Amino acid sequence: MPIRTISIWMTGVPLAIAAIGFFFSFLASLSPSFYFTWPYFLEVLSAGLLQGVMYSLVALGFVLIFKASSVFNFAQGSMVLFAALTMVGLIEMGLHWTLAFVVTAAVMVLLAIVIERVVLRPMVNQPHIIMFMATIGIFYFLDGFGQTIWGSNVKVLDIGIPKDPIFVLTGLVEGGMLVNSFDLVAAIVGAVLVAVLAVFFQYTRIGRALRAVADDHQAAQSVGIPLKTIWVVVWSVAGIVALVAGIMWGGKAGVQFTLALIALKALPVLILGGFTSIPGAIVGGLIIGAGEQVAEVFLGSLVGGAIQDWFAYMLALVVLLFRPQGLFGEKIIERV
Amino acid sequence: MRFKTLGLAALGATLLASAVATPPVGAAEEQFVPLLVYRTGPYAPNGIPLADGFDDYMQLVNLRDGGVNGVKLAWEECETQYNNDRGVECYERLKGMGSTGASLVNPYSTGITYALIERATADKVPVLSMGYGRADASDGRVFPYVFTMPITYWAGADVMMQYAKKETGGSLKGKKIALVYHDSAYGKEPIATLERLAKEEGFEFSKFPVAHPGLEQKATWLQIGRQLRPDWVFMWGWGVMNSTAIKEAAAVGFPMEKFVGIWWSASEADVVPAGDSAKGYKSLNITGVGTSAPIFRDIQKMHADGKGLADKANIGTVLYNRALVNSFYFTEALRTAQAKFGKKAMTGEQIQWGFENLDVSQAKIDAAGMTGLLSPVKLSCMDHEGGGSAVVQQWNGSEWNAITDFIAPRRDALRQQYEASAAQYAAEKGITLRDCK
Numbered sequence: 001m002p003i004r005t006i007s008i009w010m011t012g013v014p015l016a017i018a019a020i021g022f023f024f025s026f027l028a029s030l031s032p033s034f035y036f037t038w039p040y041f042l043e044v045l046s047a048g049l050l051q052g053v054m055y056s057l058v059a060l061g062f063v064l065i066f067k068a069s070s071v072f073n074f075a076q077g078s079m080v081l082f083a084a085l086t087m088v089g090l091i092e093m094g095l096h097w098t099l100a101f102v103v104t105a106a107v108m109v110l111l112a113i114v115i116e117r118v119v120l121r122p123m124v125n126q127p128h129i130i131m132f133m134a135t136i137g138i139f140y141f142l143d144g145f146g147q148t149i150w151g152s153n154v155k156v157l158d159i160g161i162p163k164d165p166i167f168v169l170t171g172l173v174e175g176g177m178l179v180n181s182f183d184l185v186a187a188i189v190g191a192v193l194v195a196v197l198a199v200f201f202q203y204t205r206i207g208r209a210l211r212a213v214a215d216d217h218q219a220a221q222s223v224g225i226p227l228k229t230i231w232v233v234v235w236s237v238a239g240i241v242a243l244v245a246g247i248m249w250g251g252k253a254g255v256q257f258t259l260a261l262i263a264l265k266a267l268p269v270l271i272l273g274g275f276t277s278i279p280g281a282i283v284g285g286l287i288i289g290a291g292e293q294v295a296e297v298f299l300g301s302l303v304g305g306a307i308q309d310w311f312a313y314m315l316a317l318v319v320l321l322f323r324p325q326g327l328f329g330e331k332i333i334e335r336v
Numbered sequence: 337m338r339f340k341t342l343g344l345a346a347l348g349a350t351l352l353a354s355a356v357a358t359p360p361v362g363a364a365e366e367q368f369v370p371l372l373v374y375r376t377g378p379y380a381p382n383g384i385p386l387a388d389g390f391d392d393y394m395q396l397v398n399l400r401d402g403g404v405n406g407v408k409l410a411w412e413e414c415e416t417q418y419n420n421d422r423g424v425e426c427y428e429r430l431k432g433m434g435s436t437g438a439s440l441v442n443p444y445s446t447g448i449t450y451a452l453i454e455r456a457t458a459d460k461v462p463v464l465s466m467g468y469g470r471a472d473a474s475d476g477r478v479f480p481y482v483f484t485m486p487i488t489y490w491a492g493a494d495v496m497m498q499y500a501k502k503e504t505g506g507s508l509k510g511k512k513i514a515l516v517y518h519d520s521a522y523g524k525e526p527i528a529t530l531e532r533l534a535k536e537e538g539f540e541f542s543k544f545p546v547a548h549p550g551l552e553q554k555a556t557w558l559q560i561g562r563q564l565r566p567d568w569v570f571m572w573g574w575g576v577m578n579s580t581a582i583k584e585a586a587a588v589g590f591p592m593e594k595f596v597g598i599w600w601s602a603s604e605a606d607v608v609p610a611g612d613s614a615k616g617y618k619s620l621n622i623t624g625v626g627t628s629a630p631i632f633r634d635i636q637k638m639h640a641d642g643k644g645l646a647d648k649a650n651i652g653t654v655l656y657n658r659a660l661v662n663s664f665y666f667t668e669a670l671r672t673a674q675a676k677f678g679k680k681a682m683t684g685e686q687i688q689w690g691f692e693n694l695d696v697s698q699a700k701i702d703a704a705g706m707t708g709l710l711s712p713v714k715l716s717c718m719d720h721e722g723g724g725s726a727v728v729q730q731w732n733g734s735e736w737n738a739i740t741d742f743i744a745p746r747r748d749a750l751r752q753q754y755e756a757s758a759a760q761y762a763a764e765k766g767i768t769l770r771d772c773k
Binding site: 035040043044047048051144147152153154155156158163165178180182249252253254255256257258261262265292293296297300301304305308309 | 375376377378380381384519543544545546547549551552554555556558559561562563575576579580583586587588589605608609610611613
């Protein structure tokens, strides 16, 4: 990323946050029923940013597969559910969670191989919409298959991540600022995951091959990069990302069918950040997370509440108006 | 190739013949009960124990008692996944089965209940929406085929408020109560009642809707825990929304002892995923908890004999017990109808009469081995709610414990609300009120 872009973001983001804060402060001065204090605003903002990392974890899986095959993987949500169900199932069978993680990761790799052999390989050279339809099939299959094997009851996934509230800056702010320790751990895990993926794509041979496929399938094939192997690798990595997302979301809400629906939360993140950019998935997640929390807390009560879901999509649509490729997506110009 | 084709054709023909030869469900002197269940989908953790409770109770009645007055119960499950369209499809598919058609329908979804009210009324099939659905359907003059026994959401809000008032020293004046609710018709049901009670009791009432499915509630709980800081939080949640709310409440340090959920935020599936955070959380329940009622001896014996139908782990859970009580209401209505129309399979119309003349006294509850599982109810043409009550239970980290006796809602004001709302519905639909005198 060019230094100019980074510097624009580094100065633009704090300015935008400050402007929003001053706007709410102004509204509070007009109406006593409008509650606003700077510490509370920052608390909401930080909670939103941490929530955004959780969205990014899901969005990353979509980006990986879209980069390599230009296919929107509808099944990513059910992969999250399937991975979490498998891991909990193995823990319930007596495995330590670290071992269960490794075995589940292996299961996700196996799943990637099966998907490549059974679903993707027969679809080579088919239009993207056909591939997309195939991922819908995978979604329903995994959804039912996971529940058939592991059952439909809610399962508890507890790997010892602390959940207690933490109060920071107690010396600066009266009562301190509340931060959820679970979300903090999730943010650290998200950051590590992104760093690992960045190294994997940037510095490994297979990572470079993967980027080549992402840029141009035919050109990559012409220089001997095996497309089928790359697909297996990409789906495997997406599966492991789904496992990490499943652990975090499952640890938060319990492992149950609804986990598959969190894919819907990744959509506005992808629209905003761009379908092909890993930094886009992270920044998009942060913007959506912070945006929807701030909107729900400070504006929700003015319009009846429960606005955070549609607000996220609205925010993404506004970005689409100005940058159809998303904030970090590749601008595609096709000759006609 | 030809042999293979012939073989496949023979196999198909055999399967078809065996399907045709299978006796239809509910044939002869059997009473057919359609079961709209959700063993799969987002609400399966709640739907499975419910369906198990129905299966076990009806199996027990058939095996232990030989049916109801000699009429065996027959049933078929239809998977709705909690979807309204599937619920209607299931109803339409099952309503004609059995020698006398569907006995009743238990939708187990407020949405499906709304969708079935007019259809079932036209088909003369009673709808038993036990603790859900339209509260104003308690007015039997407008809703002859809908039964809301033993208690409605509006009455639940009154019980919750009574409990909070008692725990706060007898007055809620100047206190703050927040309602966290599923942003749907179901979740909005208690709002009018709580707004009325806020005016009467002098507490400040705030509402916090949560969008389906309720996986993100951080903003809601930041407002509650860090801004509003209410004295009590009431919850009308469902599915994953419940456990998420409990976790988020704990994350902002809200005390669980001041957090009370409605009876659909009251099952093991709602608290177990929240782990230790859920310790101390309270909820209303319309049925008793645990396996201490004598009927469980019979159920355990049935399972020991290998004839039980439920997953054993679900026996005694909140929703399993609720389905037992639901089934018991039905068999008692059936028995009441048989006392008038004869000991045979009843039509929906006859069972509707049975419900309207149902009197589940404490003596009947004890005789059925269901002591402590429900409070007495008595229905009439006017009153389809029957005067039931709710109990407050608390989660101790491993099980629910009842911490109050059954609390009766104050129905005088509620009845006025029911009648006003039902009259409005009747005017919209052009329904002439039945004469219940």
